[in-house]
Amino acid sequence: MQQGPEEKTILQDVPWPDEPPVMAPGQSFGSVTDTIADAVLQRPIGLGWLLGLFIGMTLIGLLMMAVTYLFLVGVGIWGIEIPVAWGFAIINFVWWIGIGHAGTLISAILLLLKQTWRNSINRFAEAMTLFAVACAGMFPLLHMGRPWLAYWMFPYPSSMGVWPQFRSPLVWDVFAVSTYATISAVFWYVGLVPDLATMREKATHPAGKKLYGLLAMGWRGSARHWKNYEALYILLAGIATPLVLSVHTVVSFDFAVAIMPGWHTTIFPPYFVAGAIYSGFAMVLVLAIPIRHFYHLEGMITMRHLQNSAKIMLATGLIVAYGYAFEAFIAFYSGSTYERFMMQNRWFGQYSMFYWMLILFNILIPQVLWFPKIRANVRWLFSISLVILVGMWLERFVIIVTSLSRDYLPSSWGHYTPTRWDYAVLAGTIGFFATAMFIFIRIMPSISIFEMRALLPEAEVKAK
Amino acid sequence: MSNETANLRQADYAVPAQAAQWQKRSLIVGVVGVVVCIVGTVISLDQFLRGYLIAYMFWLGLSLGCLGLLMVQYLSGGFWGLSIRRVLEASSKCLPLMFVLFLPILFGRHHLYEWMNDPSLTEHNRWYLHTGGWGGWFARWIIYFVIWIALATVLNKRGDMQDSPLPGGIQPRFQGLSGLGLVLYSLSLSFAAVDWVMSLDPHWGSTIYGLIFLAGQGLSALAFCVIMLTLLTRYSPYREIIKPTQFHDLGKLMLAFVMLFAYFSFSQWLIIWAGNLPEEISWYLNRIRGGWGVVALIIILFHFALPFALLLSRERKRAGSRLIGLAVFLMFMRVVDIYWYVVPNFAHERGHFYLSIWYVLVPLAVGGVWLAYFFYNFRQRPLLPLYEPQIPNFLQQGSGHGH
Secondary structure, three states: OOOOOOHHOOOOOOOOOOOOOOOOOOOOOOHHHHHHHHHOOOOOOHHHHHHHHHHHHHHHHHHHHHHHHHHHHOOOOOOOOOOOOHHHHHHHHHHHHHHHHHHHHHHHHHHHHHHHHHHOOHHHHHHHHHHHHHHOOOOOOOHHOOOHHHHOOOOOOOOOOOOOOOHHHHHHHHHHHHHHHHHHHHHHHHHHHHHHHHHHHHOHHHHHHHHHHHOOOOOOOHHHHHHHHHHHHHHHHHHHHHHHHHHHHHHHHHHHOOOOOOOOOOOOOOEEEEEEHHHHHHHHHHHHHHHHHHOOOOOOHHHHHHHHHHHHHHHHHHHHHHHHHHHHHHHHOOOOOHHHHHHHHHHHOOHHHHHHHHHHHHHHHHHHHHHHHHHHHHHHEEEEHHHHHHHHHHHHHHHHHHHHOOOOOOHHHHOOOOOOHHHHHHHHHHHHHHHHHHHHHHOOOOOOOHHOOOOOOHHHHHOO | HHHHHHHHHHHOOOOOOOHHHHHHHHHHHHHHHHHHHHHHHOOOOOHHHHHHHHHHHHHHHHHHHHHHHHHHHHHHOHHOOOOOOOHHHHHOOOOOHHOHHHHHHHHHHHHOOOHHHHHHHHHHOOOOOOOOOOHHHHHHHHHHHHHHHHHHHHHHHHHHOOOOOOOOOOOOOOHHHHHHHHHHHHHHHHHHHHHHHHHHOOOOOOOOOOHHHHHHHHHHHHHHHHHHHHHOOOOOOOOHHHHHHHHHHHHHHHHHHHHHHHHHHHHHHHHHHHOOOOOHHHHHOOOOOHHHHHHHHHHHHHHHHHHHHHHHHHHHOOHHHHHHHHHHHHHHHHHHHHHHHHHHHHHOOOOOOOOOOHHHHHHHHHHHHHHHHHHHHHOOOOOOOOOOOHHHHHHHHHHHHOO
């Protein structure tokens, strides 16, 4: 948001002399606007972008195929069976919804904490949230088997007297995720309005002028507009802040409220939230690093952004590690045979390979982020972020599959082997996500123009 | 900038003389308290020890919470840590005192920890709950304090460096040290909470337990900082330096910790309540039945709901005079919460409400001793780390362009 002198508080972060700045020196109002807007309006469509879009679209095609077949035949085409009735669908759901969290954290919490470094990464992080939530939302619907009856999850005066079970976290999920999707979309769009007006002014093609003009909803940038706007933006940030915690807390309740060993543990809410932010920032870096490289935005997405994101990843990763440690400790401390067996099964059972990979990817490798040299190296950051994304996916696999395949009764133990359709849907949503991001960076300013302008020294002088 | 810094005279930023008065009063409370406590050990050793455990966990929590916040403010940067850094440092210096104050628990352990008398209680977890050897209960007590005192010593030494001009170069920021320190602190504190409180009921375990203690300590520490800052702002030089924004930010952080604590506590409750497993739910039943439910309700209303509602007000957060009452009240609620955690573990108090006078007197007595030592530490150094590179900006912000 606007960072005039009045707005400065002691919570604000103040870069040290040897730290990289939030924005490279030598920028002005005009150069900021041009750099960001020209990436959309002037830059010709490149081969690389087309290739990326093509790959994304191909994967969407695969998704369409997999979903069509799923609707024709049913969820039996997946690897799920009793006892492992929650397979890829729920793993992917939790994974995607977690990724979305960084966007909300950056846009809402860092805004309230007046962290100026959020201003260049918030826009595409919010877009990332939207697309990730869209990907996540597909899975419970597909998993239902009869997605056309999805509206049964909502409480409505049905003549059949069907009413959701409000004691089930799965119903809380419906509300948590739909609220989250709504607020994220509104927040993202509201944040775009002033920039859409800028795009309207800068666009040369009449169709572009029309489109941006329509979306800008008559924004003129008058003092009154800004006053109302800022009030609304802060208000929305306040509303969105609890959502960062609540959504993944409710997702963690999906597991923890059940009495399944490995699921029913009290640390799940904070540890799920930390894991979500962990994977979310990994995805932010996976997106930010190529975007700043290919669109020459190094002056706006500076090393400071990447380093701060890396620090947040390190911190949230350590909270996740704390969660793993105390799960194991209490399993052996509490004296419950089932808890002990669950832990031993994770370590040495049929899926132990995934557990140790998870420890390697999520805990051990990211520890190199302690070294400032690594945090200052873009290639390292990109690779570690990819490793974390895989690690967080494995975490959900370990939680869901090892527990369900070995619960209380040995007579009901089982196996889980994903089929090619499981992989097709996962790959398909990745394609959907990538396509949406590719289109987004071409038609919308992927960095917030007006918030970047507010960071310039000129903005402060004017405000005095 | 360096000239400006050099011009700041240490004398101008000395701790106000009134602090000596506060130290003396605390010492009187402490000495009287200790005498009363000695009487207590004679009258009712068991109840005294329970009160002592409550007092110990609270005042240890305050020292450790301040140590934690000290590391957090080095890590996060920002001005909010500057005005309270010396308070945090002086509190963390009380950790050697807390090490010595552990002795009554050490000698009274057989009155507190049932599992030390009855080996059959720890059949399932004797690998952890035993007293001998390098990994035992005694050894862990030493290990925790070695970690805590080492961290406090190193951080305070570094803090001393900021009292005199630097030989040259950029002031180190202690970020790596603080990061590592926070990891060590979180882990050691979590195990200490298991050893000293959770093991009162050796059959019950909860994975979020350590985090609840961490959040509680952070809340105590912030409340204490608000109190200290308000008191200091009555006198020069803080009267001129500290502006409403400083209180506003501490108020926001306090609100955040009130919510964090409630979030952890609620998570633990909801998961255990919904699971309703016999080995877990008993912990809550012992703390709801037989009058304890009222205490639980008081904690919900006054540890969360009321402070939450009050702290939403911007005006309240910006005025130290309005914040201090709430801060004192929150520290009191911290004691109530620890009381609710500790006392229902004992055989007679399981599901039967019990309040002994010692649960009130002992925390006051230990508090007197703790505060006297705190003020002694606090008076040793100027109010601000004057050669910290951020100080000129901080002072300018406070006096110059404030609003």
